[in-house]
Amino acid sequence: MSHDTILSVENLSVGYARKGLALDDVSLTVPRGGIVALLGANGAGKTTLIRAISGLLDHHHGRIESGQVRFDGRVVNALPPHKRIRLGMAQSPEGRLIFKNLTVEDNLLVGAAILPSAKRQDGLDAVYALFPRLKERRGQSAGWMSGGEQQMLALGRALIGRPQLLLVDELSLGLAPLLVRSIYEELKKVRELFGSSMLIVEQNAKLALGFAEQAYVLDRGRIALSGFAADVAASTAIRDSYLGTERVGNEGAHA
Amino acid sequence: MFAQVLFSGLALGSIYGLVALGFAVVFKATDVFNFAQGMFAVCGAYFAVTAISALDLPFGLAILFMIAACATLGVLAHIFLIQPLAGRSMLAIIMVTIALSIVLRAGIEIFYGPQGRVLTTPLPSGVIRIGDLRISQLHLIAALTSWACMAIFGAFFRFTSVGLLMRATADGHEAALVSGVNVNAMNRLAWAIGAVLAGIGGLFLGQLQIVSPELEAIGLLALPAVVIGGMQSIPGAIIGGLLVGLIAQFAGSYISPKSTDIVIYGLLLLILMVRPWGLLGQRELGRV
Structure with a gap:
């Protein structure tokens, strides 16, 4: 595999206990420094793919049946999540999963725990510079913040270790479109500042395709379409299925 | 008489609070309602007996031995009993902790015999008189040590980096996993701390009475203490322990033993x- 690839998922199949395959022979690459969007309907397997990459399948009673996840040249299938994060992966999970009873600053410090103690303050400063709102609220219990602030906190906690690869799952869920746009603007800055590559799972396909350079579309556990974001956006299949221009009423068309 | 009962209630309550604190640490971290906590206290007392009487260790070393043995016991319980049941129903896990306490009791009776043992330590056993009040030095030391342990662990959770990671793990396992916390290591540490706090409590209970498996019943007073104080609250466990100690002494003296x-x-x-989340517990915080 090329030195220019930070993440490659190779022929990955994933199953959950007592269910069929959630992912079937999925391959995907994220170039170093690149931004890749992962699109698909609900239940297509997007979150499963993110879990397979970050190592959270175990926690959800899922397992890799075949294929591999290669991060920075190394197969990480068997590594627990905390070791993958130490290699330079980070995740802003679906539903944000912040620590509700901890203060904003303590949330960030948990993310900073992988850093040597002398570097933690720099990490905090960098995150506060990206999201000044978090600095204003740093002493507050995270559970009492708005959805947008919680999303910033989840991103800040992931970014504080300056990851090489940032996985972002459903950032826009339940947030106002304007706020979502401003958070994506911050993510652009993150790439300039930290050089982080990103894999973005997003319900809002239009937004994601405007932000990413490349895109993959998952459909019922398989990659249905992939390519440059502009080409994917232009494809009629994705327009019909996900951009919502015109829903084709033929349910059996994919089968 | 009132002051006398108040003193012994507070002293015993401090020990219950210590055992209850250990229980609460385990519950907060791993959501396990550990019915073996009382037996962990008994094990602590027997580890001390072993170190002092059988191994002939000096008192300081004997305490270290007891702490190390309790920590190992807690870690092993987590690795071999709790972790394999991750994701199973709470009932299954509770049954396992009950089974663990029964097995530990049987093991102790096989190994040490059913009769009690006397714990001989250099701790002072005299009485300080202040007017009518008779203060047992042993009760006083037990209470002070309990408070010191609670303060040390409170500071550990509040001010250290590992303490923060433990609080984070208690807040949400999946959230901790995605943040890079070694959740299994934190959970093992919680079980070690829980067992050590029980063991220290057991050491004092054994010293105030006699070391026998019957101490389990006293160790298990940690359970009502924790429920009264608030399952999710660390200060609640301590307050609950004190309350249970006071209630036990006052009811025993003024109503009937x-x-x-x-x-x-x-x-x-x-x-x-009327308040299922306990005196100091709180209802679920935050928005969904």
Whole structure:
């Protein structure tokens, strides 16, 4: 595999206990420094793919049946999540999963725990510079913040270790479109500042395709379409299925 | 008499609070309602007996031995009993902790015999008189040590980096996993701390009475203490322990020695009916 690839998922199949395959022979690459969007309907397997990459399948009673996840040249299938994060992966999970009873600053410090103690303050400063709102609220219990602030906190906690690869799952869920746009603007800055590559799972396909350079579309556990974001956006299949221009009423068309 | 009962209630309550704190640490971290906590206290007392009487260790070393043995016991319980059941129903896990306490009791009776052992330590056993009040030095030391342990662990959770990671793990396992916390290591540490706090409590209980498996019943007073104080609250466990100690002593002295359990578990029932999250616990915080 090329030195220019930070993440490659190779022929990955994933199953959950007592269910069929959630992912079937999925391959995907994220170039170093690149931004890749992962699109698909609900239940297509997007979150499963993110879990397979970050190592959270175990926690959800899922397992890799075949294929591999290669991060920075190394197969990480068997590594627990905390070791993958130490290699330079980070995740802003679906539903944000912040620590509700901890203060904003303590949330960030948990993310900073992988850093040597002398570097933690720099990490905090960098995150506060990206999201000044978090600095204003740093002493507050995270559970009492708005959805947008919680999303910033989840991103800040992931970014504080300056990851090489940032996985972002459903950032826009339940947030106002304007706020979502401003958070994506911050993510652009993150790439300039930290050089982080990103894999973005997003319900809002239009937004994601405007932000990413490349895109993959998952459909019922398989990659249905992939390519440059502009080409994917232009494809009629994705327009019909996900951009919502015109829903084709033929349910059996994919089968 | 009032002051006398108040003193012994506070002293015993401090020990219960210590054992209850250990229980609460385990519950907060791993959501396990550990019915073996009382037996962990008994094990602590027997580890001390072993170190002092059988191994002939000096007192300081014997305490270190007891702490190390309790920590190992807690870690092993987590690795071999709790972790394999991750994701299973709470009932299955509770049954396993009950089974663990039965097995530990049987092991102790096989190894040490059913009769009690006397724990001989250099701790002072005299009495300080202040007017009518007789203060047992041993009770005083037990209370002070308990408070010191609670302060040390409180500071550990509040001010250290590992303490923060433990609080984060208690807040949400999946959230901790995605943040890079080694959740299994934190959970093992919680079980080690829980067992060590029980063991220190057991050491004092064994010293105030006699070391026998019957101490389990006293160690298990940590359960009503935790429920009364608030399952999710660390200060609640300590306050609950003190309350249980005071109630036990006052009911024992003013009503009847046999009445203590009725009063304690009556209060437990009352709390569960009117304030199920306990005196210092809080209802689920935050928005979804």
